[in-house]
Amino acid sequence: MKFLFLFAFYTIVYFGFVSGVDSGYRTYENYKYIKVQGDRTGIEILKLALQDKDDSLVYSDTRDGAEIVVAPDSEILFNKIIATENLNATVLYNDISEIILMEKSMRRRNRKFSWTAYFDIDDIYGFLRNMSETYSEWSELIVGGQSYQGRSILGLRINTPGSKDSPKPVVFIESGIHAREWIAPATTTYFINELLTSNDPNITALRDQFDWRIFPSVNPDGYHYSYTVDRFWRKTVSGFGSSCFGADPNRNWNYNWGQFSSSNNPCDYQIYAGSQPFSEIETRTLSSYIENISNLLAYISFHSKAAMLLVPYSDSTKRIDNYDDLIQVGKTSLDYGYEVNKKERYGGPGTAAEILYKASGGSMDWVRYTLATPLVYTYELRGNSFHWPPSRIYEQGDEVTQMMLGLATEAQKLGYY
Known part of the structure; x- marks a missing residue:
């Protein structure tokens, strides 16, 4: 009885949330999330076959394979190619609609902005406005650009008083x-909160050393679309209303x-x-x-x-002039992070071409190439x-x-x- 009650409760919460936002929210009911490992050629054959059957195929490449969302009506084809290409498949989630349901129900129960739920773009922007008002001597709202649907790309500048004669180095954070990738904006707002509220002298010193320009969501339309229509939406929403719309903003620089790792097909769901x-x-x-940022350090x-x-660079194994420094700084950064949870270590540091896959047209590479910014990660x-x-x-x-x-x-x- 307890199980049936909880199931009914979460079902009511979920569909109540969806109907309040967009009755067309894609549930992904009975879609599996599967990790595939094996020969790269076989994996590409699998992805192409699934894309031919479902042009909204969701996947991500990994160091040792790929992770693929498999629709119920694609399972027979998936299993056939797995066997033919001698690939290994591990089911991570049997029904990803359950994950989406859980994420939505947590938001329903957390009306006040927090870090125990994921919030839509207006809530994130509300947090930025609140912090700029609460800490007005240290911070201010900044606009980094515009979106297709007319939203501002809103960020927060944190710049505590310092010497007027020597401007601080700027650290720019794009998220x-x-x-x-919902965890990225959530983590970024958490970091903003730490910079402005922490009493840890190491964190206050970190805050005071730099002129911070922090943008939790530089694709606000896409984020809102993923929140209200399609959880796995990756792109912008330019050309919305046509049969194929949006582009991958991290292949567009x-x-x-x-x-590399990009498509010239406007209907490509991902890249x-x-x-x-x-x-x-x-x-x-x-x-x-x-x-137009002066003194951009990172x-x-x-x-x-x-x-x-x-x-950098994501599409080459050729090493840039301060590659060794970037690796040394990066390793220290990862060491500090590991001490927090002491679980899984991050991979790298290294170029995507070395440890992941080649990809062109990304923001990090453009910043390094065009502006010669010293520290880019x-x-x-x-x-x-x-x-x-x-x-x-x-x-x-x-x-x-x-x-x-x-x-x-x-x-x-x-x-x-």
Whole structure:
């Protein structure tokens, strides 16, 4: 009886939430999330076959294979190719609608902004406004660009009083460029809260050393769409209303655009790179904002879900001039983070081409190439199937806070500021 009561309760909560937002919310009922390992050619054959059957195929490549969302009507084809190509398949979730239900029910029960639930873009922006008002002497709202649907790309500048004669080095944090990676904006807002409220002298010193420009969601339209319509939406929503819309904003920057891990097919659900570099207003306006920052020391991007640290360039194994320094600083950052939970160590640091897969047209590479920014990193946070339990957001928040402290500590030792 208890089980039936709980099931009924969560069902009511879930569908009540959906009907209050968008009755067309995609539930992914009976969709499986499966990890596939084996020969890379066989994995690509599997992905292409599934894409032919379902052009909204959800997948992510990993170091040793891929993770794929398999629709109920694609299971027979999936199993046939797994056997033919001699691949190994491990089911991570039998029904991912249960994960979506849980995420939504947690939001329903947490009306006040917190780090025990995931919140929509208006709530995130409300948090930024509240912090800018509460800590008005230290922080201010900033606009890094615009979205296709007319939203501002809203961020927070944290810059405590310092010497007027020597401006502080700027640390820029970009988060949530991929809509479905919810843990990234959540962790970023947690870090903002730590900078502004912590009494730990190490954290207050970290806050005071830099001019912080922090953007929890640089793809606000896409994030809102993933929150209200399709949990696994990754792209922007440019051209919304047409049969195929949106582009991958982390394949749309003007550095080696369209070369690796990108598609020229507008209907590609995941990695369509756009019609040209900076075709997306989000990347175009954000890049303009970044170009006009003086004294930019570090550019940090938060993604999920590979648990690794990446350095430029993502589509090459050729090492940039301060590669060794980036690795040393990155290792210290990961060491600091590991001390928080002492569980799984992050992979890397290294280039995506070395430890993950080649990808072109990303923000990190453009910043490094165009602006020669000294310290440039992409942190792939933890999780499975782009999910991290909302009740445990604080774990990654504390870990990232320490990672930022480790990064700053080692960069100072090497004379970067």
